[in-house]
Amino acid sequence: MAAIFQGVGAAEALSSSPFNSFDSNKSIFSPRRSFSVRKGASFAVVRSDGTVNLNLKGRRAQQLISNAVATKADSAAASSSSKPGHELLLFEALQEGLEEEMDRDPHVCVMGEDVGHYGGSYKVTKGLAKKFGDLRVLDTPIAENSFTGMGIGAAMTGLRPVIEGMNMGFLLLAFNQISNNCGMLHYTSGGQFTIPIVIRGPGGVGRQLGAEHSQRLESYFQSIPGIQMVACSTPYNAKGLMKAAIRSENPVILFEHVLLYNLKERIPDEDYICNLEEAEMVRPGEHVTILTYSRMRYHVMQAAKTLVNKGYDPEVIDIRSLKPFDLYTIGNSVKKTHRVLIVEECMRTGGIGASLTAAITENFNDYLDAPIMCLSSQDVPTPYAGTLEEVTVVQPPQIVTAVEQLCQ
Amino acid sequence: MAFSAPTANFTPLNTPFLRSHDNTLVSSLSPSPFFGSTAKLRLSSSPNFNLHRRSGSVVAVSEAVKEKKFKSTRNLLITKEEGLELYEDMVLGRAFEDMCAQMYYRGKMFGFVHLYNGQEAVSTGFIKLLKLQDSVVSTYRDHVHALSKGVPARAVMSELFGKTTGCCRGQGGSMHMFSREHNLLGGFAFIGEGIPVATGAAFTSKYKREVLKEADCDHVTLAFFGDGTCNNGQFFECLNMAALWKLPIVFVVENNLWAIGMSHLRSTSDPQIYKKGPAFGMPGVHVDGMDVLKVREVAKDAIARARRGEGPTLVECETYRFRGHSLADPDELRDPDEKARYAMRDPIAALKKYIIENNLASEAELKAIDKKIDEVVEDAVEFADESPVPPRSQLLENVFADPKGFGIGPDGRYRCEDPKFTQGTAHV
Numbered sequence: 161m162a163a164i165f166q167g168v169g170a171a172e173a174l175s176s177s178p179f180n181s182f183d184s185n186k187s188i189f190s191p192r193r194s195f196s197v198r199k200g201a202s203f204a205v206v207r208s209d210g211t212v213n214l215n216l217k218g219r220r221a222q223q224l225i226s227n228a229v230a231t232k233a234d235s236a237a238a239s240s241s242s243k244p245g246h247e248l249l250l251f252e253a254l255q256e257g258l259e260e261e262m263d264r265d266p267h268v269c270v271m272g273e274d275v276g277h278y279g280g281s282y283k284v285t286k287g288l289a290k291k292f293g294d295l296r297v298l299d300t301p302i303a304e305n306s307f308t309g310m311g312i313g314a315a316m317t318g319l320r321p322v323i324e325g326m327n328m329g330f331l332l333l334a335f336n337q338i339s340n341n342c343g344m345l346h347y348t349s350g351g352q353f354t355i356p357i358v359i360r361g362p363g364g365v366g367r368q369l370g371a372e373h374s375q376r377l378e379s380y381f382q383s384i385p386g387i388q389m390v391a392c393s394t395p396y397n398a399k400g401l402m403k404a405a406i407r408s409e410n411p412v413i414l415f416e417h418v419l420l421y422n423l424k425e426r427i428p429d430e431d432y433i434c435n436l437e438e439a440e441m442v443r444p445g446e447h448v449t450i451l452t453y454s455r456m457r458y459h460v461m462q463a464a465k466t467l468v469n470k471g472y473d474p475e476v477i478d479i480r481s482l483k484p485f486d487l488y489t490i491g492n493s494v495k496k497t498h499r500v501l502i503v504e505e506c507m508r509t510g511g512i513g514a515s516l517t518a519a520i521t522e523n524f525n526d527y528l529d530a531p532i533m534c535l536s537s538q539d540v541p542t543p544y545a546g547t548l549e550e551v552t553v554v555q556p557p558q559i560v561t562a563v564e565q566l567c568q
Numbered sequence: 569m570a571f572s573a574p575t576a577n578f579t580p581l582n583t584p585f586l587r588s589h590d591n592t593l594v595s596s597l598s599p600s601p602f603f604g605s606t607a608k609l610r611l612s613s614s615p616n617f618n619l620h621r622r623s624g625s626v627v628a629v630s631e632a633v634k635e636k637k638f639k640s641t642r643n644l645l646i647t648k649e650e651g652l653e654l655y656e657d658m659v660l661g662r663a664f665e666d667m668c669a670q671m672y673y674r675g676k677m678f679g680f681v682h683l684y685n686g687q688e689a690v691s692t693g694f695i696k697l698l699k700l701q702d703s704v705v706s707t708y709r710d711h712v713h714a715l716s717k718g719v720p721a722r723a724v725m726s727e728l729f730g731k732t733t734g735c736c737r738g739q740g741g742s743m744h745m746f747s748r749e750h751n752l753l754g755g756f757a758f759i760g761e762g763i764p765v766a767t768g769a770a771f772t773s774k775y776k777r778e779v780l781k782e783a784d785c786d787h788v789t790l791a792f793f794g795d796g797t798c799n800n801g802q803f804f805e806c807l808n809m810a811a812l813w814k815l816p817i818v819f820v821v822e823n824n825l826w827a828i829g830m831s832h833l834r835s836t837s838d839p840q841i842y843k844k845g846p847a848f849g850m851p852g853v854h855v856d857g858m859d860v861l862k863v864r865e866v867a868k869d870a871i872a873r874a875r876r877g878e879g880p881t882l883v884e885c886e887t888y889r890f891r892g893h894s895l896a897d898p899d900e901l902r903d904p905d906e907k908a909r910y911a912m913r914d915p916i917a918a919l920k921k922y923i924i925e926n927n928l929a930s931e932a933e934l935k936a937i938d939k940k941i942d943e944v945v946e947d948a949v950e951f952a953d954e955s956p957v958p959p960r961s962q963l964l965e966n967v968f969a970d971p972k973g974f975g976i977g978p979d980g981r982y983r984c985e986d987p988k989f990t991q992g993t994a995h996v
Contacts, residue, residue, distance in 0.1 A: 266780055295779055301812070306764040306805035313768020316753055317703065319775060340761060345754070349746035350737035351966035353753070388973045409969035437975050437982070484975025484983075491978040523978050 245428045251421040253395035254284045257402035258322065260431070262292055265320065268406055271298045271311050272324030272361075281326050282362055282421050308334035308359070312341045315357040320406060328363030328415065329375040342411045343386035358405045360414035364455055364505055365553050367419070371541035374549075378415055379511040382483050389482040390436055391415040391454045395425040397480060400434025408436060415482070417455045439486035445475035448563055449493040451516060452503040453479045456554060460503050463559035472563060482512050485519055494520060498529040499566045503554055508536040533562050644926055645861045651919070651928045652937065654860055657696060658688040658916050659941045661712035664721060665891075667945050668711065668728060672895045676953075677728045680757075681742045684712040686858075686890035689915035690822050691716045693863030694790055697871055703751040703789040705766035708743035709822075710755045713792060718750045725948040731955035738958045739966065759793065760800035763819070766791035767806045770815035770880075777877075786875040789817045796827030798841045807848040807882065814879035818870045819845075821884040822857065828893040829901045845882030857885030858913040861922065888913075963992035 248256065262268045269292075270285055276299035279286035289297040300307040304325065311321040325331040331338065338359065345353055365374040378389055388410050392398035398416070405412035434440075442457065443464060452460045457478050464474050475493050479485065494500055500520060502513040513534040520532055535554045542552050646654065665683040672681055684691065687709075695704060695716035706713040714724050719735055727734025728742055735747050736755075744755040753769055756762040769789040776785040797803055798821060810817050821841050825832045833839050845852025851873075855866045863885060870881035888910035892899030923929050968974065971984035988994035 269775065269779075293779065295775060301805070301808055303801075303805035303809065306767070306802050306809060309761070309764020309802065310768035310771055310806075310809065313705075313753065313765035313770075314772045314775070315768070316765065317769045317772040319772050336758065336761060337764060340756075340758060341765060345746075346969055347966045348736060348740040348744040349748075349754070350735065350739050351969075352736070352746050352748040354969040356969070386967055386973075388968075408973075410973045437972055481975070484973065486976045487978045488976045488980040 243426065245426045247424060247426045248395060249421065250392075250395045250398050250416075250423040250425075251282055251284050253399040253425075253427060254392075254402050254416070255286060255288070257399035258285065258406070259288060259291070261403055261406040262288070262296065265406075267318060268320045268322065269296045269298065269314075270322045270324065271300055271307055273300055273302055273326045275299060275324050280324065282416075282418070284416075284421075285324070304330050304333040305335075305337055309337040309341060311357055311359075312337060312345070312355055315355045315411075316345065316353045320356045320358075322358045322360065322406060325359065325361030327373050327418075328361045328377045329372055331359065331361065331377060332375075332380070334359075335380070338381065338387070338413075339384050343384040347386060354409050355411045356406075356409050357411045358402075358408075358414060359411070360402070360405075360416060362416045362418040362421070364415075364417040364419065365537070365542050365549065368544055368546055368549055369418070369542075370544050374542035376506045376511070376537070378413075378482050379506045379509075381413055382512060382515060387411045387413055388436055388484070389413045389415065390480055391417075391482055393417070393420060393454050393457045393478055393480070395423055396427045397434045397440060397478075399427060400432055401436065401480070403431075404433040404436045407433065412436065415454065419455055420458075434480070437481050437484060437486060439489040440478040440480050441475075441489065442478050443474065443476040445473040445497070447473045447497060448475065448499040448501055448566055449490075449497045450474050450476045450501045450503060450559070450563070451479050451490060452476065453482065453512070454505060456503045456505050459554060459556050460559055463556040463563070466556065466560050467563055470560075470564075472567060474563060479516070485516060487519065487523055490516075490520065491524055494524045495527050498527055500528065500532045501559070501562050501566055502532065502534040502536075503559055503562075504534070504536050505553055506536055508534075508539050511536050530566055533566055535559065535562055644928070645865065646928070648928045651923045652933070654692050654696060654864075655916070655919055655923065655934060656937050656941065657692040657716055658860065658919065659938055660715055660721065660944065661688040661691060662916060663938075663941050663945045664711060664715060664724070664948070667725075667949060669891070669895060671725075671728070671949065677730070677742070679741060680708065680894050680896065681728070682709040682894045683891045684709055684889070686910065686914070687822055687824060687887045688712060689860035689863050689919075690792070690820065690857045690885045690887055693860045694792075694818075694820060694867045694871075697864065697867050698788065698790070701751060701787050703753050703766070703769040703787065704792070705753045705762040705769065705789065706745070706755060706792045707759060707762060707794065707797070708755070708757050709794075710743070710745045710752075714745040714747065714750075714752055714755075717747070717752045719745065719747045719752060721944050721948040722951040723747075725945075725952040726955050729952040729955070730957065731952055732958040732962065733951070733955040737962065737966070739962075753789075759797040760802035763791050763793060763797070763802050763806045766817060767810055767815060770810065770817035770874075771813070773816050774813065774877075786877075787816065788871050788874045789815075790820055790871075791817060792820045792822060794827065795821060795823040795825065795832040795841065796830065796835070797821075798823075798844065799836055804844075804848075807844065807850070807880070810880040811849040814877060816874040816877065817880045818867070818874055819880060819882045821882070822887055823884055824887050824889045826889070826893070826902060828897065831901075840884075842882055842884040850880045850882055852882045852884070854884045854886065857887030858910065858915050858918065860915050860919050960992035961990055964989055964994065 270288065274281055275285040276289035276294055276297045285297060308323055311323045314321050342355055342357060345355055363375060363377055381389060390401050390412060392401045401414060405414050450460050460476055464476060467474050475497055477489060477493055502516055504511060504513045506512045513536050517532045517534050535558060538552050540552060543549055661684060665685050668681060668683060671677050691712045695713065704713055704717050711724055715721060723735040724745065727736055727738060727740060727745065730738045732738050735745060740746060740755060743757045746752060746754050753765055754762055766789045773785055773787040776782045823832065823841060842852035842854040853866050856862050866883055870883055873881055890911060920934055924931060972982050974983040977983045977986060983989060986994050
């Protein structure tokens with residue numbers, strides 16, 4: 161079923177995922193497009209196979225967030241109540257997804273520090289303890305390794321826990337359990353025990369939070385066999401990925417970003433999930449493929465504004481699934497544009513970008529007209545000083561320069 | 569020998585006012601003997617322990633029971649059936665492990681193999697009291713826990729041989745024994761790693777009762793681990809959480825005094841592990857782990873306490889492993905005198921003596937059991953020998969419960985749909 165959206169400060173083009181894409185043999189997927197144009201707004205339906213005809217109005221594009229992080233978007237034109245769906249912030253979308261899954265299945269429970277009475281350090285679990293009780297929304301002592309292990313034991317015996325790391329960096333303390341038990345137990349038990357666990361939390365570089373609270377753990381966890389990793393970036397995919405992760409039989413690590421929790425978007429009222437293994441086409445284009453995820457998506461879209469004005473036509477894909485990579489969407493894009501730029505917040509060494517570069521080179525080397533460029537954060541502990549922190553992560557002007565370089 | 573308060577061993581386990589947040593109660597008990605153990609243990613806190621001996625002896629729990637209940641009539645702790653069941657289980661453990669050693673040196677199994685000889689009383693004493701739905705979590709020394717829980721000897725031996733008929737399809741090995749059917753939740757290679765998993769299984773039991781309203785769910789979890797683990801953070805973190813939420817779990821410490829070559833006394837500031845229980849608000853009990861009947865008495869209380877919803881217990885079993893840490897361990901550091909002393913306390917010999925002296929069964933019946941077990945173990949080896957090795961196609965199975973987790977390939981199809989996948993040759 162196609163979902164129709166109006167982008168509100170989040171992305172220029174919006175994408176939807178089919179509800180049940182597993183059995184859809186993509187070649188027989190008939191691209192139904194629904195298309196309507198209104199003054200000052202564009203509607204588009206984008207199929208996950210990338211075919212779309214997007215009529216992007218430049219004026220609308222200017223209403224995009226000017227800093228990389230959206231706060232409450234100016235949605236004066238957008239919030240008329242006759243539109244379908246409802247508007248909410250990203251953390252509320254996560255909460256909605258979690259609450260719906262907890263309503264749907266009594267085995268779903270939450271464990272973490274301050275998730276219960278406090279409502280979660282980023283309010284993702286606000287109100288849930290009152291509704292579901294202290295055992296279903298469990299306030300744990302500060303013992304990441306042990307309560308993650310406890311979640312794994314509970315998952316093995318029939319529950320579906322959602323473990324919250326108050327900050328993803330704290331999950332470094334749970335690395336033993338995540339690597340050894342979460343990832344491996346299904347295999348070493350010969351398939352007897354499943355671990356349908358979701359491990360989630362905010363990560364990434366925030367606003368001067370200091371080095372230890374600004375870590376990107378996706379690079380550390382990506383090698384663990386047996387887990388899946390996804391990163392959300394919009395309220396729509398946050399809710400969809402949360403629900404899909406909870407319903408999945410595999411252990412899933414859901415990476416949220418500290419600075420994205422207040423993004424606002426209108427999302428459908430009806431039940432939907434986002435496929436865990438699929439990437440999201442943010443903006444189709446012809447000249448260059450830009451692969452990104454999480455917060456860097458917004459830096460890329462901001463750079464895209466500038467690039468469009470300069471006459472470039474970048475194709476922006478939010479890879480969403482950090483492990484495994486959606487090589488189909490990515491591959492199709494590479495085959496079309498022949499140039500790849502990866503923009504990520506992860507560290508340069510051994511990060512997601514490094515893996516992605518390797519995967520693309522292995523699979524699509526013949527289609528590349530230029531070497532893959534990868535813009536990552538500097539390999540430094542994130543400094544406290546604002547000026548230094550700003551240059552640790554990739555900024556839009558760097559992206560513009562990189563595209564110009566690639567497209568020479 | 570009696571100790572001053574024989575009921576101190578048991579009353580605290582049943583005391584309803586022993587709540588984890590009730591600090592006053594716990595502290596008021598500190599001048600008197602800590603829960604469980606005996607007044608004979610030296611209470612001195614100075615680390616002035618003779619490195620070659622245990623600091624004090626353990627009161628026989630069974631003697632305390634006898635003194636408490638009956639002065640004149642001799643009453644036995646077990647019936648004949650129970651006695652034979654215990655005997656058979658311990659002999660199975662011993663014979664199986666001995667066969668493992670043989671097979672290892674013949675090149676049938678490889679890697680790290682940790683044998684349980686000498687500790688059978690702990691496994692048998694505890695696990696034979698459990699129901700099928702109760703869970704057991706173990707460490708790398710898990711063959712005998714698996715056997716006691718009911719995993720067939722064939723399945724365990726095949727797993728050790730790395731055959732596809734093993735309980736984990738050959739994918740786990742000696743240190744990763746799992747059985748969903750028998751609720752054996754592993755088999756963990758890193759010490760302490762299984763304790764949070766056991767805590768989670770106990771959490772599920774409580775959750776089922778209180779959230780899912782399965783009112784009769786009283787499943788108990790046993791977590792087995794060693795003395796070395798008791799210095800590890802996961803141990804303490806889980807003691808805290810289990811006591812905090814009154815989880816139905818029993819923490820069983822198999823204190824065999826040695827962590828490979830590290831003596832317990834050299835690595836622990838206070839070697840009396842059971843004392844760490846009350847620090848977290850649960851009873852701590854010390855028991856002679858070479859005597860299966862004593863272990864069983866303590867286990868009954870601890871498991872019943874957990875089933876009633878009163879929370880966890882920490883049980884320290886003083887035991888000993890007759891062999892080295894693993895089959896690769898030359899075992900040069902342990903004093904031969906120490907080994908000889910414990911060999912005299914062989915739990916199987918002790919139970920045999922008890923059975924015969926109390927006329928529970930005849931020598932012939934016990935010998936018949938020995939023979940039967942020999943046949944079971946031989947059969948297990950034969951079965952394992954004849955079983956096939958895992959084919960290449962098994963490589964990529966079981967990595968994900970939902971194989972879509974391998975992702976979408978360049979052709980748009982899920983990788984798991986690729987025929988090379990089922991052949992095990994796909995590149996992921």
